[in-house]
Amino acid sequence: MSAGEDPGSTLVRDPSADADPPTLGEQATRRVSGRAWLLLLAGIVLVMVAGALGLRSDAQMAVLVLVIVVSLVFDYTNGFHDAANAIATAVSTRALTPRVALGMAALMNMLGALLGVQVAKTISEVITPPSGLHGLTVIAAGVLGAITWNLITWYFGLPSSSSHALIGGVVGAGLASSSFVNWSSVVDKVVVPMVVSPVVGFVLAYLAMVAILWIFRRAQPSRVVRRFRIAQTLSAASLALGHGLQDAQKTMGVIVLALVTTGHATGNSVPLWVIVSCAGALSLGTYAGGWRIMRTLGRKVIEVDPPKGFAAEATASIVLYVTAYFWHAPISTTHTITSAIMGAGATKRLSAVRWGMAGNIVMAWVLTLPAAAIVAAVVYWVVHFWA
Known part of the structure; x- marks a missing residue:
């Protein structure tokens, strides 16, 4: 490497070298998108009708089962x-x-989901819904709001946060039903981490990439890339483990909230069957794959090479673990890794980050909480109108 050469330039791939036709996964995603919307519509109608009939017939157990199923569907879409x-x-x-x-991510998501329940307890304390059927209706509406926003952003390939969609949906349904909303928990455990975690991810990834560039400044670029490809196997597995640790617990929290609402649990612990079922749903959803969003993160934000990928994944993993175990905060895996990718890419030059696409992503982040809340509120009002 010459003295005047930008060290970052030797670690960035030529985009034209990676141009390839759409993968089978991408093609399958395009084919299934229409079906996904039909399934979503059918699911919303089913829950609305079942909720209304349940309120009329006092079929509490049937509605509880329905809420659990809808929550696991959310977990699958999260995957x-x-x-x-x-x-x-x-x-x-x-x-x-x-x-x-995808196979590795599915396995690590499953393992991560079994490693803790602190985040689940935080989610279960966001609102205090009414007891019985009324409370179940509130919870179901909240989850449906989150599923709807997940599918909308998935369709457009925007990596928005499933975590914040779920919390926004639950809060929106809670407000629509005049339930108690624990605003201190929402602010301390959701809003503050929502702002802090992307900033920390960006800064840590930037610093990690600067350190990598300095340490390997005299190394042969091809050898550096080859070694970091191997290292990325570990960093990607670590990030998938963190995703399971964070995201499966959010659905656990919703199911526990439903069980507490109907008197089937105290809320002091998470039943084993809830942990296993949420882990399984997330793992299956993961293996189904998110090809549209993968292309956005992997190519449209910044051209990522193995060193940048390793720096982003490693730092994002650290943020996920720390917030889960020490802060008990349900932070967004999406926000953290996306900002880390931008931070690692910014070490070359700020213009290397495609800020237009980054702006679209940030807009999706900002809209997630209120959009999911509005959808959830509408679902709740419709169910009560029918009932």
Whole structure:
């Protein structure tokens, strides 16, 4: 490497070298998008009708089962929506093939979901819904609001946060039903981490990439890339583990809230069957894959090479673990890894980040909480109108 050469330039791939036709996963995603919207519409109608009939017939157990099923469907959509977050950079840098990456992410998501319940307890304390059927209606409406926003952003390929969609949906349904909303928990555990975690992810990834560039400044670029491709296998697995640790617990929290509402649990612990079912749903959704979002994170924000991918994944993993175990905060895997990718890419030059696409992503972040809340409120009002 010459003295005047930009060290970052030797670690950035030529985009034209990676131009390839759409993968089978991308083609399958395009074909299934129409069906996904039909399934969403059918699901919303089903829950509305079932909720209204349940309120009339006092079929509390049937509605509880329905709420649990809808929550697990959300967990599944969370898996295919957010799977791309953990493996997009590893796939785009060819550190892993898509099939291997999805399998690895599914396994690590399953393991991560079994490692803690602190975030689940935080989610279950966001609102205090009414007891019985009325409370179940509130929870179901909140989850449907989150599912709707997940599918909208998935359709347009925007990596928005499933976590904040779920919280926004629950809060929106709570407000519509005049339930108690624990605003101190929402602010301390949701809003503050929502702002802080992307900033920390950006800064840490930037510093990590600066350190990598300095340490390997005299190394042969091809050898550096080859070694970091291997290292990315570990960093991608670590990020997938963190995704499971964070995101599966959010659905656990919703199910526990439903069980507490109907008197089937105290809320002091998470039943084992809830943990296993949420882990399984997230893992299955992950293997279904999120090809649209993977392409956005892996190519449209910044051209990612193995060193940048490793720096982004490693720092994002640290943020996920720290917030789950020490802050008990349900932060967004999406926000964290996306900002980390931008931070790692900014070490070359600020213009290397495609700020137009980054702006679209930030807009989706900002809209997630209120959009999911509005959809959830509408679902709640419709169910009560029918009832």
